[in-house]
Amino acid sequence: MHRVVITGAGTINALAEGVGATQAAMAAGRSGIGALQFSDVERLSVQIGAQIHGFAPEDRFELGKLALYDAFTQYALVAGAEAMAQAGLENAPDPARWGCIIGSAGGGHGTANDAYRAVYAQGKNRVHPLTVPKLMANAAPAHLAIRYHLQGPGFAVATACASSNHAIGLAFQMVRSGMVEGMLAGGAEAMLNFGGLKAWEGLRVMSPDGCRPFSADRNGMVQGEGAGVFVLETLEGALARGATPLAEIAxxxxxxxxxxxxxxxxxxxxxxxxxxxxxxxxxxxxxxxxxxxxxxxxxxxxxxxxxxxxxxxxxxxxxxxxxxxxxxxxxxxxxxxxxxxxxxxxxxxxxxxxxxxxxxxxxxxxxxxxxxxxxxxxxxxxxxxxxxxxxxxxxxxxxxx
Amino acid sequence: MHDQVFAIIAQEAHRAPEELRAEMTLEELGLDSLGLVEVIFAIEERFDITVPFNANETAQEQFDITSVGAIVRAVEKLVAGDTPSAAVA
Missing domain, CATH: 3.40.47.10 (Thiolase/Chalcone synthase)
Incomplete structure (x- = not known):
């Protein structure tokens, strides 16, 4: 059994891009919840959410690759890059012994939403040819694996709101057992679109005016989006290559x-x-x-x-x-x-x-x-x-x- | 309208409409939270209205669900346009 540490962390969410900025916002008690902005939002009964604004994917990724990146994959790649940089890794040190598990409930939900809109609402007879590899829920771990040469275990986990914890937990177990040396693990979600929110609306569990956990006046959840990705590795491996453990997963x-x-x-x-x-x-x-x-x-x-x-x-x-x-x-x-x-x-x-x-x-x-x-x-x-x-x-x- | 609401609730509860009485609660009929949202969806579709219901509010001030009869009265009010903020559930 190996001790497992986190040596890199990355995130993008409605509060901020980056772990430092997100923690500063959290420490300040800032809220990232506001008016949702996307087409047809006026037809929703709940019009607030914690949406990422000002993120310009065309400035962040090569255009040729962007055709394959749904927003949830983009967020995973942004968070993954931050985590790998903090861990001091250009690529997996030993590709066959490093892998990637990313949790996502909806996968490329926005891509599916856009494709349905095209064929159903706009009457088009074809959708973008890369729709399937873009919307598949394992696209995020796949693109992280391609980017960082993670040739060991890789897959997506879909357990709704527990997906990220399952992904991190499974990666932890793999590293602890010695099955792998290290893993990228976390979660990515981008469901803030008309179809996604319309589906949630039907359950009647969302708040129209804010998220107030544990307060007696709470009246529901508020949807958000983003990603968090972490580098997990054995303690001895991290110390051997001079990386700084941020915390131990116990x-x-x-x-x-x-x-x-x-x-x-x-x-x-x-x-x-x-x-x-x-x-x-x-x-x-x-x-x-x-x-x-x-x-x-x-x-x-x-x-x-x-x-x-x-x-x-x-x-x-x-x-x-x-x-x-x-x-x-x-x-x-x-x-x-x-x-x-x-x-x-x-x-x-x-x-x-x-x-x-x-x-x-x-x-x-x-x-x-x-x-x-x-x-x-x-x-x-x-x-x-x-x-x-x-x-x-x-x-x-x-x-x- | 009374009969239509009874029919909707009866269908979700897997009962015959004539088995329902106004004073019955949804709990008595074996309808859980998901059964309730299906009833509300069916009512919205049938009467082309928006029902102001949030599962997190214990006191449903805008849409009384305490009994089958209360739901009928709430639907009648909504159809008559008596609830001002129907769109803001």
Missing amino acids: GFAMNCDASDIVMPDQDSAARAIAGALSDAGMAPEEVGYINAHGTGTAANDRIETAAIRQVFGAVADHVAVSATKAMHGHCIGATGAVEMVACLMALRAGVIAPTINYSTPDPACDLDVVPNVARHVQVGAVLSNAFAFGGFNAVLALRAI
Whole structure:
């Protein structure tokens, strides 16, 4: 068994491009949520989201390659480049022993949306010839693999809102077991288009006016987009090549409610949290921060609170728990990866990102939710929760190094 | 309208419309949260209205779902145009 460390981190999301700028925005409690901008948005009942603005792909990628890059692939490549640069890697040191796993719920959703619009709404009889390789959900890990010569294991994970945590968790297990030397892992999502939001609208779980996790006046989730990508490798490999470990991934657990397709299950979520602690050999007392799934829906925040209390008991009153989705939105398949940026900030800078938009205590969400203002405190270990539609839970445990 | 709303709810609950009574709750009929959003979708399609419903609001002030009869009255109000902010669910 090898110790597994993160040596590079990258992100792009509605708050900012780059880990440093994103952490600065999180520390300041800034929100990236605003009016959505895309065609037909006026036909939606929910018109807000955490959308990336000002990103000009034609300035970032060669035009020939851009024809193959849906926005979710672009975001993954931007985040991957930042992570690899921080890790001090031009390419995989040993291509056959390095791989890539990227989580995404919708894959090339915008590409599918555009193609459907062309054939259904505009009556066209052909779509762009590269539509399939552009929209496939494994396009993001494929293009990262091509760019960095990652010839080991590679695939996409689709577990809705837990996709990123599954991707990072599986990569962690591969590195820990010695199956590979290193992995690029994270998530990417770009579902903010008319078709995507129209589908979400039907479920009646989105807020028309803002994301307020754990607050009694919360009324739903707000969609976001973006990517987070991390370089994972063995501790000995990182030290041997002079890389700086940012944090240690110490444990991971995943399970399934195997019950309702959308309603979370307290006992099952608690089992995932307890499983991650157990896998990491981590006592609840060691955990200084939990990045909650914290979607801002009535059901999630209440059930997640109960699950944390179930595992932590009286210790739960002394753990800071925040939901950063109020800032970067719910990035669905990318959300765990963007939230990992907040976890790294807690472990490395001792800054716990706040739960912004918090106004009214809810007795059913009575944790220390770090309301509205970031907190400076030394943190030795963190958990990152993800509880997805389908009942799939994935919890990561990290330690400072 | 009463009969049409009863028929929609009955279909989602896999019951015969005549088995439904106005005082019945959706819970009694075995309709969960997804069944409810399917009922609302069917009502919107049938009457060409927008139902202001958010699953996160415990008190559904704009669209009462406490019973089958309450839903009928809420639909009647919506069709009559009595709910001003119907488009902002």
